[in-house]
Amino acid sequence: MRDEASQLPVALICRRCGSDVVANSAQYDVFEGMHYVCFHYEFEHAGDPDVECEAGGCPAAGIALSSLSMRVNGCDISQAGNTVVPAILALRQLGCVVTIEGETTVARLRDAVFRADDPVAALGLVKLAETRHPWSASDAEIDEILREFGLNG
Ligand SMILES: [Zn+2]
Ligand SMILES: [Zn+2]
Structure with a gap:
């Protein structure tokens, strides 16, 4: 108008x-x-x-x-044996079907599949996919982050 x-x-x-x-x-x-x-x-x-x-x-x-920073406020968690079961429960709470196939934890949500070495890592992949679209990094982002953290590509 x-x-x-x-x-x-x-x-x-x-x-x-x-x-x-x-x-x-x-x-x-x-x-x-x-x-x-x-x-x-x-x-x-x-x-x-x-x-x-x-x-x-x-x-x-x-x-x-409430916002993420409020929801995680006060948490101090280290990945250890006691995070495995809570991670499986959290994945289920998010609606994922969780299976252990050989050494691999597989979480499925409709047609999405997340495979990782353990349930905590699988939960991390779900968060990665939720946070970034697309989840993967561009060449420029890879270069920048590898340089920032002194990692070898
Ligand atoms: Zn109005
Ligand atoms: Zn309403």
């Missing part, structure tokens, strides 16, 4: 909260002139706004989950 006189994009204003609609401006009409979140709370959400409702895409989903 453009203002013909100035040729500048016209700011879309949310009619519920009054602030600019930027991220979902393409769906401005679909959301009846509101932010997605404002639309959801205006028309779809039932009950306490801080509690996830039944509607798909509820913005309150995950509010009860």
Whole structure:
């Protein structure tokens, strides 16, 4: 949407909260002139706004989950025999099917497969895949990190 006189994009204003609609401006009409979140709370959400409702895409989903740094706050864990069982339990909690095939721990989640020497490493691979897209490093990243840590490629 453009203002013909100035040729500048016209700011879309949310009619519920009054602030600019930027991220979902393409769906401005679909959301009846509101932010997605404002639309959801205006028309779809039932009950306490801080509690996830039944509607798909509820913005309150995950509010009860604090940030990673808060969740791991105070942990001091070293990889040892006592981390094997918790790692298997954590993999299962994440929805993985865990099997030990020969010397290899295999964790499967739908069509994803993670193979490692032990369950803790398999759990690490799941976190790697979750954190990086794609998970692998580029040539430039490899060079930079090998140099930073004084490793040989
Ligand atoms: Zn709004
Ligand atoms: Zn909701």
